[in-house]
Amino acid sequence: xxxxxxxxxxxxxxxxxxxxxxxxxxxxxxxxxxxxxxxxxxxxxxxxxxxxxxxxxxxxxxxxxxxxxxxxxxxxxxxxxxxxxxxxxxxxxxxxxxxxxxxxxxxxxxxxxxxxxxxxxxxxxxxxxxxxxxxxxxxxxxxxxxxxxxxxxxxxxxxxxxxxxxxxxxxxxxxxxxxxxxxxxxxxxxxxxxxxxxxxxxxxxxxxxxxxxxxxxxxxxxxxxxxxxxxxxxxxxxxxxxxxxxxxxxxxxxxxxxxxxxxxxxxxxxxxxxxxxxxxxxxxxxxxxxxxxxxxxxxxxxxxxxxxxxxxxxxxxxxxxxxxxxxxxxxxxxxxxxxxxxxxxxxxxxxxxxxxxxxxxxxxxxxxxxxxxxxxxxxxxxxxxxxxxxxxxxxxxxxxxxxxxxxxxxxxxxxxxxxxxxxxxxxxxxxxxxxxxxxxxxx
Numbered sequence: 001x002x003x004x005x006x007x008x009x010x011x012x013x014x015x016x017x018x019x020x021x022x023x024x025x026x027x028x029x030x031x032x033x034x035x036x037x038x039x040x041x042x043x044x045x046x047x048x049x050x051x052x053x054x055x056x057x058x059x060x061x062x063x064x065x066x067x068x069x070x071x072x073x074x075x076x077x078x079x080x081x082x083x084x085x086x087x088x089x090x091x092x093x094x095x096x097x098x099x100x101x102x103x104x105x106x107x108x109x110x111x112x113x114x115x116x117x118x119x120x121x122x123x124x125x126x127x128x129x130x131x132x133x134x135x136x137x138x139x140x141x142x143x144x145x146x147x148x149x150x151x152x153x154x155x156x157x158x159x160x161x162x163x164x165x166x167x168x169x170x171x172x173x174x175x176x177x178x179x180x181x182x183x184x185x186x187x188x189x190x191x192x193x194x195x196x197x198x199x200x201x202x203x204x205x206x207x208x209x210x211x212x213x214x215x216x217x218x219x220x221x222x223x224x225x226x227x228x229x230x231x232x233x234x235x236x237x238x239x240x241x242x243x244x245x246x247x248x249x250x251x252x253x254x255x256x257x258x259x260x261x262x263x264x265x266x267x268x269x270x271x272x273x274x275x276x277x278x279x280x281x282x283x284x285x286x287x288x289x290x291x292x293x294x295x296x297x298x299x300x301x302x303x304x305x306x307x308x309x310x311x312x313x314x315x316x317x318x319x320x321x322x323x324x325x326x327x328x329x330x331x332x333x334x335x336x337x338x339x340x341x342x343x344x345x346x347x348x349x350x351x352x353x354x355x356x357x358x359x360x361x362x363x364x365x366x367x368x369x370x371x372x373x374x375x376x377x378x379x380x381x382x383x384x385x386x387x388x389x390x391x392x393x394x395x396x397x398x399x400x401x402x403x404x405x406x407x408x409x410x411x412x413x414x415x416x417x418x419x420x421x422x423x424x425x426x427x428x429x430x431x432x433x434x435x436x437x438x439x440x441x442x443x
């Protein structure tokens with residue numbers, strides 16, 4: 001069956017919905033064709049591209065999901081509807097167990113070799129031990145082609161060897177800077193493995209953005225459950241063997257944290273229907289709260305000025321706020337139905353982004369003033385670059401959200417802007433890890 005025939009059959013099924021008119025169907029079809037084109041560009045055949053695109057659109061459009069279910073006798077049901085057969089779930093589950101065990105072994109070996117988890121070596125390499133197995137897990141379950149997998153492995157090895165060979169001075173601030181940014185570099189490696197090497201596909205990059213938010217939610221839930229477990233274990237051991245509590249925690253806590261990274265990823269993929277109902281609710285709750293908080297903060301700091309109160313801790317708080325707001329906007333837009341008219345949440349997203357822009361401008365002004373007074377350091381270069389990148393991203397995001405609210409333009413452009421901007425963040429964070437320390441003499 002040709003691609004045009006498949007699209008026509010899909011459109012006919014969608015038009016049977018009472019709430020869908022021709023204009024809605026046109027916009028949905030445009031979105032579907034765009035995703036099909038991305039997948040074709042990544043090397044997929046027409047049939048495969050159509051099936052995967054229908055599955056993705058079905059996540060935000062119930063009529064498309066129903067269309068997939070109605071055609072259950074066809075091969076593409078395996079792609080359009082979540083697989084429930086043993087063959088579809090066993091392989092990721094076994095891979096999850098294997099890579100969880102690998103991560104646990106890695107963190108325990110590193111802990112025993114370092115003798116103290118506060119040592120700079122352990123601090124620098126902890127993210128490697130925790131995140132690289134996750135990238136390997138996705139490369140395995142996604143059946144990533146050998147060539148891009150080897151390229152990805154080469155990049156990881158080169159970066160890890162380089163940062164471990166850097167001649168950092170004692171109590172080096174550049175070493176701390178690298179340790180804080182290296183997990184972000186490795187997370188982009190996870191993203192490349194998650195998309196199976198199709199890093200040029202905008203829709204696949206958005207899938208990874210969605211995964212990141214969902215993974216964070218599951219990880220927090222697992223950590224909270226693990227905290228309760230450790231607390232109960234402590235209470236049980238206190239009356240009979242209080243001296244063993246420290247030893248038990250030293251083994252259980254790192255092992256549980258290492259495994260949680262992999263288990264959370266497996267849960268996101270295995271329980272998508274649950275988390276996709278939860279995440280939009282959380283986004284809807286926190287977007288108004290952050291919009292109000294940022295607006296108040298922006299007004300207060302605009303009137304009072306950041307002034308002499310500006311320091312590294314305050315900068316960190318501001319940057320976290322800006323990143324969280326950007327994440328809320330990205331995830332909220334990705335979970336939003338493309339054909340829905342602008343609503344209150346869209347207005348609140350625009351308000352939050354506008355307030356974030358004002359805060360970022362205030363931070364940059366104070367940062368430049370401080371640099372002019374005290375000069376450049378590695379930390380200030382990293383912070384300055386991040387805030388400039390965030391300001392550029394937020395400015396374009398505000399313009400696109402304004403079109404959504406006032407011009408009734410589609411939200412697809414917001415998604416594409418965010419996914420197209422990811423490589424910019426990736427290049428900068430790699431520069432911070434690989435280039436900036438040397439420029440400042442590894443001090």
